[in-house]
Amino acid sequence: MTAPAEQEVRLTSLSPGAGCACKLPLAKLEGLFAALGPGLEPASGDLLVGAAEGDDAAVLRLDDERALILTTDFFTPIVDDPYDWGRIAATNALSDVYAMGGRPLMAVNLAAWPGDDLPVETLGEVMRGGADAASAGGCLVVGGHTISDPVPKYGMAVVGMARPDRLFAIDRAAAGCHLVLTKAIGTGVVSTAVKRGAADPETVAAAVASMTTLNAGASEAALAAGVRAATDVTGFGLLGHLHRMTRAAGIAAEIRAESVPLLPGALDLAAAGFVPGGTKANTTYLSGFVAIADGLPPELAVLLHDAQTSGGLLLVVPDDPDALIADLRGRGLPAALVGRTTEGEPGHVTVR
Structure with a gap:
């Protein structure tokens, strides 16, 4: 599947990274955690997994049967097909919920888009790919937020549910x-x-x-x-x-x-x-x-x-x-x- 109007600009050419999802390197991430110090919320009480644990998502116990999972992920293009990029980004965001032993319930889109360089219809293809991936996982996409940015980025914030006694x-x-x-x-x-x-x-x-x-x-x-x-x-x-x-x-x-x-x-x-x-x-x-x-x-x-x-x-x-x-x-x-x-x-x- 190709982008609307057979766009001349390759999506990956607008990404500063060299092909990966541009996650902050481990060394810098640990430096960030050290700088935050007590600002990282550790698990205690009903907060079963917080920021300090460095796990895939945060988890809050609602009761003995239910725990709420919250995560987010987004990145620059790693393929040129906008629909595929949307599917990949959404699948990647949902993955943190599955990595905790949960199931995703709903998500919101997160997007940054260079409106002067790429048609907004192409962003629509990206979001359609994301919605299709989320739908395959039984996850509702209920809106989101988009900003203007010279480097395109897309992903999701996801809420999921798990049993507190069966968390990964x-x-x-x-x-x-x-x-x-x-x-x-x-x-x-x-x-x-x-x-x-x-x-x-x-x-x-x-x-x-x-x-x-x-x-x-x-x-x-x-x-x-x-x-x-x-x-x-x-x-x-x-x-x-x-x-x-x-x-x-x-x-x-x-x-x-x-x-x-x-x-x-x-x-x-x-x-x-x-x-x-x-x-x-x-x-x-x-x-x-x-x-x-x-x-x-x-x-x-x-x-x-x-x-x-x-x-x-x-x-x-x-x-x-x-x-x-x-x-x-x-x-x-x-x-x-x-x-x-x-x-x-x-x-x-x-x-x-």
């Missing part, structure tokens, strides 16, 4: 569990190749299909399997999000690199140098926390650090994961057992 949280991971990843990685390098006009249509189609797949089924399967610790894999990459989870839980982890599912074409694009700035920032920051085995192909190491958009869920599974993986694959997801949690220095990840 990053600090609930324990040593001796299995790590299951529900989607393939590599969207960052693919999006960078799109921005530079070097990605073939089949590779782009596979990445878009992955980024527009809701994590609803993965979350549902994880809840049924008794999972209590999870996160979605986005801008900090697989290793970055695993680092944050294990540090919050006071444990370490191991990743089996050959078991991690990869998007078609991603390995070749990484080898060709299509590496987004967010991936490079992840690699630099995590160098003090991640031990990479000798002989690991450098392009595979890139993908393990790759800044993802609308990635899958990383699940900490306490029991035999075979039934869960079979369930996930039965839902059409390329789920795989990618490692395990261990005793050790909190936040340390070994890649074998």
Whole structure:
């Protein structure tokens, strides 16, 4: 699907990033948290998850049966098709609710738009894509806010619901569990190749299909399997999000690199140098926390650090994961057992 009037300006050419969702790098995010200090609201009382926990969303208990989830996410274009960008951005925003074990209820659009450079009809295509993705998740889109900005941005603020006693949280991971990843990685390098006009249509189609797949089924399967610790894999990459989870839980982890599912074409694009700035920032920051085995192909190491958009869920599974993986694959997801949690220095990840 193309934008109205066959727009001459490529959407990604208006994005300053190099193909990823431009999440604030981990080092700067932690500096921001340090600067805020007591301004971060920690969990207490009915606030089950606050800002200080660094989880995927905030959670407020309403009663013994219901907990309210609140999250937001938005970013600059990572593909040129406006409808696909809208679907990806909405799927990505909804993902934080699924990563907490909840279901989205309603959302509002957040948009910034260069009205002098792009027709407003193109923004309409973006929002139509977002509405279709939200509708697929049973989530109502009830309005929003748009500002004028030279760099286009789009996303959503989302409200969801979960059971207080069945929440997923990053600090609930324990040593001796299995790590299951529900989607393939590599969207960052693919999006960078799109921005530079070097990605073939089949590779782009596979990445878009992955980024527009809701994590609803993965979350549902994880809840049924008794999972209590999870996160979605986005801008900090697989290793970055695993680092944050294990540090919050006071444990370490191991990743089996050959078991991690990869998007078609991603390995070749990484080898060709299509590496987004967010991936490079992840690699630099995590160098003090991640031990990479000798002989690991450098392009595979890139993908393990790759800044993802609308990635899958990383699940900490306490029991035999075979039934869960079979369930996930039965839902059409390329789920795989990618490692395990261990005793050790909190936040340390070994890649074998």
